[in-house]
Amino acid sequence: MRQHQGVMDQPKSLIERERGTLTEEGDRRDCEPTIPCMWDDVMVQGDRTAGVQTPTRHTTAIRDLPEDKSSSAPEDRGMTRAAVSLSSAELSRITSPSARSTDSFLYTPALSGCSGGVFEILARCGGERLRDIYHPHRKKIPTFDFVTTPTRGTVSEWLALLPHFWVVRILDIKISLTSDLSIVSRDLASESITVQSDAEVGSGALTSPCLLFITAVPQICAHEYSSGRANGAQQCEPLIYSPSPVRPNDRAVGLVMEKQMELGAKVKIMFRMKSYAEQNMVRLLEEVFSSSIALTAVRRNMGKSESQMDIMEKSSKPGKRRWTVAEISLSVLLLLVSCALAGLVVLYTSVVKEQSNRSSVSRSSTREGQLFRSNLNNVCTTADCVTAAARLLQNMDKSVKPCDNFYQYACGGWLERHVIPETSSRHSVFDILRDKLEIVLKGVLETENEQDRDAIRKAKTLYSSCMNESLIEQRDSQPLLTLIESIGDWPVASDDWNSTTEEMWSLEDTLATLTARFHKKVLLDLYVWTDDRDSRRHIIYIDQPGLGMPSRDYYFNDGNYKKVRDAYLHFMFSIAKITREDRNLTQDDERVWEEMMQVLELETDIANATSPAEERQDVTVLYNKMTLGELQSTFSLNGFNWTRYIQGVLSSVSVEVQLAEEVVVYSSPYLEKMNDVLSRHSARTMQNYLSWQLVIERVNSLSRRFKDARARYRKTLYGTTVEDAWWRECVRYVQNSMENAVGALYVRETFAGESKRMVSDLIGKIQKAYVETLEELSWMDAPSKEKAREKAMAIKEHIGYPDHILQQSNLKLDQEYAHLNFSEEHYFENILENLKSEAQKSLKKLREPVDPDLWIIGAAVVNAFYSPNRNQIVFPAGILQPPFFNKHQHQALNFGGIGMVIGHEITHGFDDNGRNFDKDGNMLNWWSNYSAEHFKEQSQCMVQQYGNFNWKLAGGQNVSGISTLGENIADNGGVRQAYKAYLKWVEMEGEEPCLPGLDMDHKQLFFLNFAQVWCGAYRPEYASQSIKTDSHSPLEYRVLGSLQNFEAFSEAFQCQKGSQMNPEQKCRVW
Structure with a gap:
């Protein structure tokens, strides 16, 4: 599946569908608080x-x-x-x-x-x-x-x-x-x-x-x-x-x-x-x-x-003589006489000097008054400023010096105040925003409205069917039993699979059914997408598949990976055992265990045949175009009939293919190894594996006892001890399945249209900053710089949401879901209906032209994306909120927040993957040999820098500088471009008033907000997974790595050369 680079990793359901992942001394001014009310x-x-x-x-x-009480507060x-x-x-x-x-x-x-x-x-x-x-x-x-x-x-x-x-x-x-x-x-x-x-108080304290x-x-x-x-x-x-x-x-x-x-x-x-x-x-x-x-x-x-x-307090001591009235009167009289004499002296002196001092005093008073008014006017006291200042201060840990560890300085308070919920494997600013977004979606999906259009009604019906937990419990395993019969049964949970069945069984037909009916990519990942070398048309891609566990490392490594592997096997065994019980079959635990062990061995062989992420970074090497006939002769796969398989998939949308049909193989090394894998395992084991891969994704849609069987595996894998509230699961499912319908609900509820114009203006400023940055690069020659400039200025932007989802007269939204028919009583079947719809929508594109205006993600998403095939950046409405963006907050915070994200996505067009595509989205080498060679040299510096970050939480493993290179280049370029654009804005508009309570200038505020959008914490189990599967560096190192390489940061915070945040060696690509 194709990847859209972004600023943060997405929930797994989105990854499986689109693989989208976000993925001198500074000017100091006294900020004196003012008092708007006494x-x-x-x-x-x-x-x-x-x-x-x-x-x-x-x-x-x-x-x-509570809101209902405060709203009735007196208006006096x-x-x-x-x-x-x-x-x-x-x-x-x-x-x-x-x-x-x-x-x-x-x-x-x-x-x-x-x-x-x-x-x-x-x-x-x-x-x-x-x-x-x-x-x-x-x-x-x-x-x-x-x-x-x-x-x-x-x-x-x-x-x-x-x-x-x-x-x-x-x-x-x-x-x-x-x-x-x-x-x-x-x-x-x-x-x-x-x-x-x-009370009698003894030796014990209260x-x-x-x-x-x-x-x-x-x-x-x-x-x-x-x-x-x-x-x-x-x-x-x-x-x-x-x-x-x-x-x-x-x-x-x-x-x-x-x-x-x-x-x-x-x-x-x-x-x-x-x-x-x-x-x-x-x-x-x-x-x-x-x-x-x-x-x-x-x-x-x-x-x-x-x-x-x-x-x-000075207590009166017993026996001390008090003064008499006469003594007090005499003392007062003497004091008055002394004051009078002193006054005459002062009066004489003041008269003599009055004329000479008058003008000086006048000038001094004027200057002091102006200074006082200037200090008062230099502090922003609006509600938005106070809120922003409070947030920034809460998150900080001022006991840490910014030049020692800026992440801890910026996020130490946040880390101290936030505890990872028992339901979560990671807790970050992104996760909090997603939680809030889900609350909004829950409200709108549960609100009845007779004015709802057809697409919205279907989304609410789907949500309602998911929330009908009592009916889900009542139906229990019945939907699952029907499902496994539709794919030729699950041998380990059946007594009818025999030698005759095995002879009639076809791997090609089973794989075609899984792909076309259930949108499930097992053994092979076949999909239709824009041709990398011709962005005007679609083509068939064949790639290595995903695995049952998050990465190939879980199948081979020891430590926590082995614990997960053991829990995974027990999970497989438990589900197979429950299924046999519900079919009223004789229980044979030893046989079930042995068969599931064989499935795990097959899955391990498949994992071993896949290429690690570090070997899949160069898209020009992965891309291998050939005809269907050439595919058959090059990769026989132990007699596998490629034409039968591909035609079986495409016949579901009435598309015919011939031997001359072109396909792109993205996984030649994997296909070469699969001959041996297929020859080592029986048809029964293969069918058990295919069935299990379909079942594992549907367990969460079944009754409680199936979810409980999964609990131990999830705890070992993610470190979570409690499952999320079921309504959250339902919201996420509907959101991922019907992005535009749910996006329309979200935008109507929360999004301000003015934000689109403001963000578009920010994009224009940061695009120009990137172009200006090109002139600073000594490693890139002039012809390559010109091509880079053309591509940067040709980037297409999508902000907030597609316009048609809010246009009542536009039928495009209803037409998108016209073929879907949901029932409030059949949640499981509704899911299968959605899977079939997604598969067919993707496959139909093979004979359709490319839509250049297609949104690659929905509006209700807290993330941002770049598509190299479209040269397109997308900023959904979900991310256009504080701390990333607020039209009323300081521009230093906006540039440090959403501005950095914009720069990040723009830079993805020029990272180790995006640089291979031209301004029209075609994979074309527009680089001179000189510039290409030096790009690799500059990139290697970052590979080594980030590869030296040791993450103790992940068992002391080092970050992979290779697999995270694209995101690291984007992080470094993004903050640099956003900062340059911000200084240009200040030059044009002037500095903004200081934030109350923060003794920081505008440059420091930029870097502070940049760092704080990455505040977050991981569970050790998830850290071990993330370091192997996430293309982004851990949150802390995203901040440290970017700022260690940026001279302007060291200048803003006066970090000495050689300090932790201002190392001697710095890396820079863009």
Whole structure:
């Protein structure tokens, strides 16, 4: 099957159908936060009576409100109540550890020990609705557990997520706990906090310490569970922010009060700060607490940018003499006289210097005012900017230096916050976007609409039949038994297969049936596609087949591969055994095991005959055109009748072939080895193998006991312990089977038409950047550069979706599925109907002209593609979403996201495979010998670079620099072209305002977003599979390899020569 290069690997079902896979110091500007709205007050209210209370209802702070509730929020511009009432049962459910959800904006961990607390937050913010500010896009801000050690960097890291800080004036707090320990706090501006306890506290610590955050920022206000413990101590920490805009480099980022409350002990308040003068600290504290607290400040040296101050309340000591009224009055009088004398001196001096200083002061004030306004205007505070900044900051790990490991720097936070679901073998940004897309598709497929056109109704019927699990269970194995009878039976699950049957059996006819009726390529992969050497016509291709296990390595290697092989054999045995049972045949486990062992031996021989991926990189070597007659004489395959087989396949679409019919053999070495394979195995074993290959793909469409038989194999192969929700399986199947119908539903639901124009504009800019890049290449001569320029500018683009799928008057969509008839009661048969339709649609093309406007993939796909035969790039609607693209987000992020993907796909036209095709999609050598030779030299550098990446997760195997070369060339070229196009955009449009909370310039933001679209984690089992089957390098090395080769990255982050991210030797092709 032909391959369309892309930016990410696709789900297996898509691969089987189309094999499509996505597959100097920089300018720095101070980014000072601004304050778009100020809070008038934030009040924490509660019952003012002392003692412990046990209420029947609990009120917790601002949380992720359900849509139906938030939509009815009052529209007043004043006081907004931001509280949610919860019953005890609801609070227990929501706050349990198992309820933590990445879909929530903020989760509330366990509150055991705090369950008796009652409080609510009332706030007013400059006429803005609190709900709209707090929760603009349903994103989650991460929280951290604070411990009593104030030197941890947690505070500044957490505060970096928040663009605006305000003082919180806490007027009153009352927290009561059901654990017999209560903390009663009145006005924090006066009196100390006391701890009351009716319980005897022994040597053991409280098991459920409570941590309370009171904040005045729009984003967050929540309870948190503290992991810190002190002997018999209860912690409650209000979090307080600075009252004015702060400069990240030289002002306080925030303050944290830590109250270590031991029974009967004084209260110690510790403040964490950054480079803040002592006098300012005292002034700030007095402003916050509105009191004349006597403060003693002790500064400790904490390094260049951090210090710590211990501030103790000064208690009145017994016996200390108080001043009399007369003494106080006399002191005040003396102070006033001194101030008057000092004032006269100052007045005289100021009069003398007034004239000379006036103009200077005026100029200075003007400059300061302009600078202040400039800093305010240099920060973007829109909801999109705040959301983008929060996402970028959440994903980062600032404890890692960007020049040491930029992937860990960019994605460390993401990796820490995301756990691979039990249902998944890999979890990445791509996978999260696909999950969200599937949720959208579930909604539209389950929505009834009388206005639906015929194609849409059929898609919904197919989905409904899949969701009818009770009927699937009721039918059990009956559909499978009917299926195996239609292909000449499954000998191991039958007592009727005998010597007579074997003599009548025909390998050619069985293979033809599998190909034409079930679109199943076993032993041979026959398909119809565009002729590589003539893009105007279709031709028959014959290639080596796929295997039962993911790659040939599973059949020979030890370690995890052997475990998978053993699980695969047990899976084969279990299904054959169940089938015999359901046919009421005598059970003979020893015989079944022996026959399935023979099938595995045959499959191993077939795997051994196939060529590894590293040997199939040069399409010009693979392409071998001959007539049908020449095919018969060259590859006899132990008497195999090629004409009978091919005619048997094409007769299903009424196409006749003659011996002069041309075919392209893509697998000459495989066919040469198959003579020996076929001669070593009996017809019975061969039929068992063919039947098994058909059965294995239908197991998931049967009842639960068949799926359970597959569970051990899947766990060993992928590392997953739980199957996906069945609705997801149904959504994926309908999506892959009826791409355009489902694409129409998705586009109508989510896609903005304006995005097509914006992405098209980006494509044009990056095409020009690629052409300009050609002039930088010393290894390529002028004639070859001109041909490359022509091809780049001739690339055809498909963006979002084909127009006809939304045009109600256009019947093309309905005609595409006119021959399909689905039943809501027969899911299994619906699948077979689809398989037959797909096979016939492909085979019919042999006598049809090539459609140059054909979309090679549907709209509801999170991926992008390049087709060398069409010189076409495709960007489906599914990938045109954050973090890749958002018409409202910074262009640095768009160029670093979808811009890099565009550059990646363009570069596929010039990688080790695409470079063999001209601007019209014909395999034609347009290179000079000089340029071709130097291309190979440049490519070899990357082969060695990526081949040296050792992936510990995959058992310490090295990445294959050969099989991943095409994708690595595309990654390197893509980021280089996107960056060049972005700098050109900045030159024309100017720099954009900084993102809040991010001390990064626009160049660094480009590279940060580029890296973060590749954040992801693998299970070890899937890593072992991916390193052998995926044409892309592992996610981490896609980032590291590309940026290590790019000088502009090292300049943006000032990486020293010879550092990990700025090696001496760099590789570059484009």
